[in-house]
Amino acid sequence: MRRPPLRAGERRTVEIVGLTHDAQGIARPDGFAVFVPGALPGETVEIVVEAVKASYAVARLARIVRASPERVAPPCPVYGRCGGCQLQPMTYAAQLAFKENAVRDALRRLGGFVDPPVLPIVGMREPWRYRNKAQLAVRRFGRRTEMGYYARKTHTLVPIDDCLLEASSGMAALRAARDAIRALGLPPYDEAHHEGLIRHLVVRTARTGEAMLVVVTNGPHLPDARRLAAAVRRAVPSVVSVVQNINPRRTNVILGEESRVIAGRETIEETLLGVRFRISARSFFQVNPEQTEALYRIVEEMAGLTGWETVIDAYAGVGTIALVLARKAAEVIGLEAVPEAVRDAEENARRNGIENARFLAGAAEDLLARFAEEGKTVDVVVVDPPRKGLDPKAVDAILRLRPRRLVYVSCNPSTLARDARLFAAGGFRLAAARPVDLFPQTVHVETVALFERDVNVI
Structure with missing residues (x-):
C-alpha cells in the first residue's frame, strides 16, 4: 500500500x-x-x-x-466555531451553484441517471433571518448558564446571543428566557451525568407576529414556571404561548413526547399560500415560510391536478401540502405519525373550510402498505420524508399503488437519488427535479422531484 x-x-x-x-x-x-x-x-x-x-x-x-473571487467575509461572529452555516464564506450565487450541482451529482452517481433533468435552483431574495424555528441547548459554561449551538461534530457548546438566520423576535424571546432562567437559578442540564433541569430552549415564530417559546426539561417539575413565562412575555409581548416539553430520556432527540402549556395558547398560527395553519410545540412545519411557499407552488404544479384526483400526502405534518393541494383535488389523504400533528391538521382543515381532506395517524409506510393491500385507487402520491429517505416498505407500497404521478420532496440529495433509482426500476420516469434553497448559508438543499408512471409497465 x-x-x-x-x-x-x-x-x-x-x-x-x-x-x-x-x-x-x-x-x-x-x-x-x-x-x-x-x-x-x-x-x-x-x-x-x-x-x-x-x-x-x-x-x-x-x-x-x-482567495477565490467567490469568497466573502462571514458576518457571523461565531462562524467557524458554531456547527452551522458552512457556506457563509461564499457569495450567495456560488452557494446556489454548489447546491444545484450537489443534486445533479447525486442523481448521476447514486441514482444512475446519465443526464438527470435538474431544473435551475430557486433562491431567496434575502438569504438571512429566514428561520421561524430555533433550538438551542442550555448548559453550564464556566460559571454562567448559557444557550447556544454545538461546535461541529461535538457536544461542546458555543454560546450565542444572536443567530443571523433566525427571526429577530425569536432570538429576543430566547434571550429573555435565558435571562429568566439565570435570575430564577434554574439548573441547566448536565449531559454527561444526566442531571440538571433545563435541556433546551425552542422558539417558533410566524409571519402573523406570534411566537411560541418551548422550555425542554429533564423531568416534569419546573419550579417557578409561571414566573419564567411571565418574564418572557413581559420582555417580548409577541410570545403568545409558553410551553414546557418534558424529555427525561438519555437521547440526542430534543423534544420529548409530553408537552404542557404554562401560559397563553397551545398553538400559534401561520399562513401559507392563503391557507391558515395551527402549529403546536411538536408539530413539523417548514422553517422558511417564504421558500416553503415557492416549494409548494412547485409541488402543486408537478402534481398536475385537475379536480378529479385522489391524492395521498405521506409525512403530512400539520397538513400544509395536503391542504394546499385539496383546493384542486377530489380527495386528499394525509398520513402522519405524530398524533398532535394529525390533530393540528384536522383543525387546520376545519378552520379553512376544507372538507375534502382527511388525516390518518400512523407510520407512512404502514398506511401506504395497507392501501396497497386494499387495492385503493390513487392518482397522485406526494412524499416528504425525513433525511433518511423512504422506508423500503413505503417504496414497495407506492410501486404497488401505481399512482400516475409521484411528487417527492427531499431534504437529502443522496437518499433522493437512492430512492429515485428504485422508482425508475419499478416503472417510473424521473421527469424533473427542481432544487429549492430553503436553508441559505448551509449545505442543506430541498428538492422537488416528479416521477411519472410508464403506462406501458403493468
Missing part, C-alpha cells in the same frame, strides 16, 4: 480543487486527498495537517494565500 505523502503537524501550501458534499475544500497534493474545512475551490491556501488516514487527510486552514 502506498504510504501517505503527508504527516500530522506538517504545514504545506496547496491548491483547492473542489468541495465535498458538506462544503469542505478538497486538495490533492501528490494525488492524495486532503479535506480542508473553510477553503473554497480555486484558492491557494496554507494548511496544517491534523490527521492522516490511509486514503485521505484532514487539515486546518491556516492562511489564505490567494
Whole structure:
C-alpha cells in the first residue's frame, strides 16, 4: 500500500480543487486527498495537517494565500466555531451553484441517471433571518448558564446571543428566557451525568407576529414556571404561548413526547399560500415560510391536478401540502405519525373550510402498505420524508399503488437519488427535479422531484 505523502503537524501550501458534499475544500497534493474545512475551490491556501488516514487527510486552514473571487467575509461572529452555516464564506450565487450541482451529482452517481433533468435552483431574495424555528441547548459554561449551538461534530457548546438566520423576535424571546432562567437559578442540564433541569430552549415564530417559546426539561417539575413565562412575555409581548416539553430520556432527540402549556395558547398560527395553519410545540412545519411557499407552488404544479384526483400526502405534518393541494383535488389523504400533528391538521382543515381532506395517524409506510393491500385507487402520491429517505416498505407500497404521478420532496440529495433509482426500476420516469434553497448559508438543499408512471409497465 502506498504510504501517505503527508504527516500530522506538517504545514504545506496547496491548491483547492473542489468541495465535498458538506462544503469542505478538497486538495490533492501528490494525488492524495486532503479535506480542508473553510477553503473554497480555486484558492491557494496554507494548511496544517491534523490527521492522516490511509486514503485521505484532514487539515486546518491556516492562511489564505490567494482567495477565490467567490469568497466573502462571514458576518457571523461565531462562524467557524458554531456547527452551522458552512457556506457563509461564499457569495450567495456560488452557494446556489454548489447546491444545484450537489443534486445533479447525486442523481448521476447514486441514482444512475446519465443526464438527470435538474431544473435551475430557486433562491431567496434575502438569504438571512429566514428561520421561524430555533433550538438551542442550555448548559453550564464556566460559571454562567448559557444557550447556544454545538461546535461541529461535538457536544461542546458555543454560546450565542444572536443567530443571523433566525427571526429577530425569536432570538429576543430566547434571550429573555435565558435571562429568566439565570435570575430564577434554574439548573441547566448536565449531559454527561444526566442531571440538571433545563435541556433546551425552542422558539417558533410566524409571519402573523406570534411566537411560541418551548422550555425542554429533564423531568416534569419546573419550579417557578409561571414566573419564567411571565418574564418572557413581559420582555417580548409577541410570545403568545409558553410551553414546557418534558424529555427525561438519555437521547440526542430534543423534544420529548409530553408537552404542557404554562401560559397563553397551545398553538400559534401561520399562513401559507392563503391557507391558515395551527402549529403546536411538536408539530413539523417548514422553517422558511417564504421558500416553503415557492416549494409548494412547485409541488402543486408537478402534481398536475385537475379536480378529479385522489391524492395521498405521506409525512403530512400539520397538513400544509395536503391542504394546499385539496383546493384542486377530489380527495386528499394525509398520513402522519405524530398524533398532535394529525390533530393540528384536522383543525387546520376545519378552520379553512376544507372538507375534502382527511388525516390518518400512523407510520407512512404502514398506511401506504395497507392501501396497497386494499387495492385503493390513487392518482397522485406526494412524499416528504425525513433525511433518511423512504422506508423500503413505503417504496414497495407506492410501486404497488401505481399512482400516475409521484411528487417527492427531499431534504437529502443522496437518499433522493437512492430512492429515485428504485422508482425508475419499478416503472417510473424521473421527469424533473427542481432544487429549492430553503436553508441559505448551509449545505442543506430541498428538492422537488416528479416521477411519472410508464403506462406501458403493468
